[in-house]
Amino acid sequence: MNVTDADVIVVGAGPAGSCAAIELARAGRRVILVERGPFPGSKNMYGGVVYPRVLDQLIPSWWETAPVQRWVTRRSTMVLSETGALTIDYRNPSWGAPPYNGATAYRPDFDNWLAQHAVDAGATLVTSTTVTGLLRDERGRVSGVRTDRPDGDLTASVVIACDGVNSFLAKEAGLYPHTDPANFTLGVKETLALPKSVIDERFNVRDDQGVDIEILGGTSGVNGGGFVYTNLDTVSLGAVLKLPKLAAQKKRPEEIIAGLKSHPAIAPLIEGAEVKEYSAHVIPEAGLSMMPTMVTDGLLVAGDAAALCLAAGIWLEGVNFALASGMYAGQAAHEALSRGDVSARTLAIYTERLNSTFVLRDHKKLRKIPGLVLSDRVQQKYPAFVTGVVERVFRVENPSPKPGLRRIVKEERKKAGIGLRDLLKDGWTGLRGFG
Amino acid sequence: MRIARDTTWPEISFEERIGTAEFRIHERAHIVVDGDSCRGCSTRECVTACPANLFVPTSDGGILFNYENCFECGTCYMVCNKEGAISWSYPEGGFGVVFHRT
Numbered sequence: 001m002n003v004t005d006a007d008v009i010v011v012g013a014g015p016a017g018s019c020a021a022i023e024l025a026r027a028g029r030r031v032i033l034v035e036r037g038p039f040p041g042s043k044n045m046y047g048g049v050v051y052p053r054v055l056d057q058l059i060p061s062w063w064e065t066a067p068v069q070r071w072v073t074r075r076s077t078m079v080l081s082e083t084g085a086l087t088i089d090y091r092n093p094s095w096g097a098p099p100y101n102g103a104t105a106y107r108p109d110f111d112n113w114l115a116q117h118a119v120d121a122g123a124t125l126v127t128s129t130t131v132t133g134l135l136r137d138e139r140g141r142v143s144g145v146r147t148d149r150p151d152g153d154l155t156a157s158v159v160i161a162c163d164g165v166n167s168f169l170a171k172e173a174g175l176y177p178h179t180d181p182a183n184f185t186l187g188v189k190e191t192l193a194l195p196k197s198v199i200d201e202r203f204n205v206r207d208d209q210g211v212d213i214e215i216l217g218g219t220s221g222v223n224g225g226g227f228v229y230t231n232l233d234t235v236s237l238g239a240v241l242k243l244p245k246l247a248a249q250k251k252r253p254e255e256i257i258a259g260l261k262s263h264p265a266i267a268p269l270i271e272g273a274e275v276k277e278y279s280a281h282v283i284p285e286a287g288l289s290m291m292p293t294m295v296t297d298g299l300l301v302a303g304d305a306a307a308l309c310l311a312a313g314i315w316l317e318g319v320n321f322a323l324a325s326g327m328y329a330g331q332a333a334h335e336a337l338s339r340g341d342v343s344a345r346t347l348a349i350y351t352e353r354l355n356s357t358f359v360l361r362d363h364k365k366l367r368k369i370p371g372l373v374l375s376d377r378v379q380q381k382y383p384a385f386v387t388g389v390v391e392r393v394f395r396v397e398n399p400s401p402k403p404g405l406r407r408i409v410k411e412e413r414k415k416a417g418i419g420l421r422d423l424l425k426d427g428w429t430g431l432r433g434f435g
Numbered sequence: 436m437r438i439a440r441d442t443t444w445p446e447i448s449f450e451e452r453i454g455t456a457e458f459r460i461h462e463r464a465h466i467v468v469d470g471d472s473c474r475g476c477s478t479r480e481c482v483t484a485c486p487a488n489l490f491v492p493t494s495d496g497g498i499l500f501n502y503e504n505c506f507e508c509g510t511c512y513m514v515c516n517k518e519g520a521i522s523w524s525y526p527e528g529g530f531g532v533v534f535h536r537t
Contacts, residue, residue: 038459038529043507045537108534128529148527166509168524181513188486191536192444234536247480247514252488254452262442271443277455279537280486280506282513 006032006124008333009145009156011131011169013040013115015319016303016326017162021118021125022058023330029337031123032154033115034147036130041111043164045279047187047238048229049102049212050110051320056099058327059117063100067109069231070210071095072102074203077314078265080217080226081387085265087213096209104210104229104236110319131163134172134299141343142173142298158333158342160300162326165282167292167305175292175301181243183286183307185224185374188253189238192273196233202269203230214316217383218263220256222246223374227316228269235270237261240283240311242374253280283318285311285374288367294354295347302329310362312369312434321359328353368433377418377426385416449488453504461530464502465523466511472520473498480514481521506532 008024010017013035024031037043049072055062074091095101119125135144135153144155161169165184170176194202203211215226223242228235239256246253260266284290284307291307294300302308303322310317332350336342354360372378392408403411413423468490474497481490481498487506491499505526512523525531 036525036528037531038533042533042535043531045534106536108537130525130528132524179513184509184513186484186486186508186510189537231536236537243484243510243514247478247484250483252483253486254449254488258442261444267443272445274445275447275452275455277534277536278452279456279534280508280510282508282510 004155004157005144006030006154006156007337008032008158008160009034009154010160010162011145012162012164012303012305013118013125013127014044014111014162014164014303014322015114016305016322016329017160018111018114018118019058019323019326020160020162020302020330020333021123022121023327024334025118025121025123027334029334032156033118033123033125034129034131034145034154035115035125035127038128039108039112040115040125040127041108044107044111045187045189045281046107046318047189047227047240047283047316048104048236050105051102051317052323054320054324054327063098065113066103066105067113068103068105068208070104070205070208071100072104072212072229073209074205074211075102076211076213078213078215079383079386080215080263080265081384083264084387084391085263086387086390087265093209096207102212104212104231106231131169134159134169140297142296145169157337158298158300158347160302160326160329160333161305162303162322163305165284165304167301169299170292170301170305173296173299175294175296180290183284183290184243185240185283185285185311186243186246186253186280187238187240187283188257188280189236189278190257190275191231191277191279192235192237192270193276194233194235194270194273199230199233199235205230208232215260216379218260218266220251220259221380222249222251222256223376223379226260228266234276235273237266237270240285242285283311284309285370287311287370288363289371291363294351295344297343300329300333300347300350302326308359308363310366311373312366313373315366324357324359325354328357328359365435366433368429372426372429372433375426377422381416381418385412385418388412388415453487456504456506457533457535458504459530459533460503461527463527465526465531466500466502466505467522468498468500469520469522470497472517476517476520478516480516481511484510484514486510
C-alpha cells in the first residue's frame, strides 16, 4: 500500500515541470504534475526563441510534432540610437532543416504539447489547481503540497518546484536568501497580426523560416532591451525593462513599446499590424548571483523558479535551461528514491548534474555578463557611441577629407561621455566574461 | 534636424489593449492593496510599472486597485517600497489570465 499520494509532485507544467514529469513517469515513478492554469502554458509567455536541442534526449525527432511557428534562420542583434540603427545580421537556411536550431512558438501551444508527453508517459496532470504551500513532516522535511482544492493536500516523497519566477515554494522553503528587484526585468509584448506573405516579404524569409531580432537601446532610457520576432502570421514585439529603472521614471510599459514601434528601423516592419494579444511576465535576469539553493530535504527547484534564465546580451535563453534543469531534477529525484534517501545530501545529485552540464557551466562562465549588459554605461552610453562611430564612418563629408578611424572613435567616445578607463574596463570584463 | 517618428499602426486605447488578453475572473481578489500604506507613499512605483495599469492614483492621495485584469507577473510587489502594502498570491486554480498566442 502506498502511504503517499505520489512518489513525486511536480509543481508547474511549464517546460521544467513537464521534463521532470516525463523523466519520472518513464522511470516508473508515480508522479502528479500540478498546474494552476486551465491548461499547461496558459500562464506562460516569453520573449522569443526556444532552443530545444536538449529535447533530443527526451523526445527524439521532437521537431516532427512540436507546435513550432517558424524556425529561426535569421538572427539579428540591433543597436538603436534616436533615429539610427546598427544591425549585425546572420542568416543560414540550414537552421530551417533537421536537426534545427531555434524556433519561435506560442508558449501555450508548446508547453501544452510537452505536458502531453508527460501524460503519455504515465504522469497524472492536474490542471486548474493552485499550490498554496508546502507540507512538512515531523522532522521538517518537505512531504507534499497544499492546494486550493477541497481536501487538497497532496503528499509525496519529493516535491519539484517548477512554479516559475515568483516561486513562492522556493521562498517558503527558505532557499532564496533575499530577492532584490534589481535582479528582475519586466517583459511586455504585443503579438501583432500580419498576413504571412507580408511577414515573409518584410523580413526577407519564406515558408517556415523565421527571424529573431534582439535590440539594445530603444527602450526610452530604461535599462533593458527590445525584441522583434516572426511567428507564422503574427509578429511578436516587446521590451524587457529593469524593474527599479522602470519604476523610477514616468513612462509606462506600453508607452515604451510604442516608442520602440515608432523607431524608423522598426516601424516599417510592423506597419498596419493590429494587436492580437498583449502579455507580460517577469524575468529572473541576474544569472548566477541571484540563484537560490537548489535543493533541500524533499525539495528540488528548477526552471525560472531557480532563476535559470541566461540574459547574456548575445545569448538570451531560458526555455532550454528550464527543459534541462527539469530533466535533471527528475533524474535526481528518481535516483534518490531508488537509494531510499531523499534528504538534501542525496538530492544533491541534481546540483552535481547542473554543475557538470551547460545549465550551470554556461551561467558560471558568463556570470559577469548579465550585470555588464544591464549596466548604465552599456545601456545608456554605448548605443550612442557605437551608432555614432558607424554614422561617421559611412557619412561622406566631401569636400572634407575622411577623418581617421581612431579620431572618430575618440571623438564619439567623448561625445557619448565615456571615459577611456571605463571603456577599457568594460571591454576587459566583456572579453574575460564571454570567455 | 529631428526626423518625425512613424506611428503607422492602428492606435488603441489601454482598455482595448488589455481586452486582447483573456481573463477568467474569480470573485476573490488575489491581490489586496492596503490603502493606508499607499496614502503615505510618494514614489508610487506600482502606478508606472504595472503592465496591466491596475494601480490608479485617486484625488485624495490614495491608490485605487482592481485585481481583475492582472497578468500575475509580480512586478507590483517587487517594486513596492512599503512593507506589507501589497498582499500578493495567485488566483484560484483555473482563474486569472489565460494566454493563447504569446
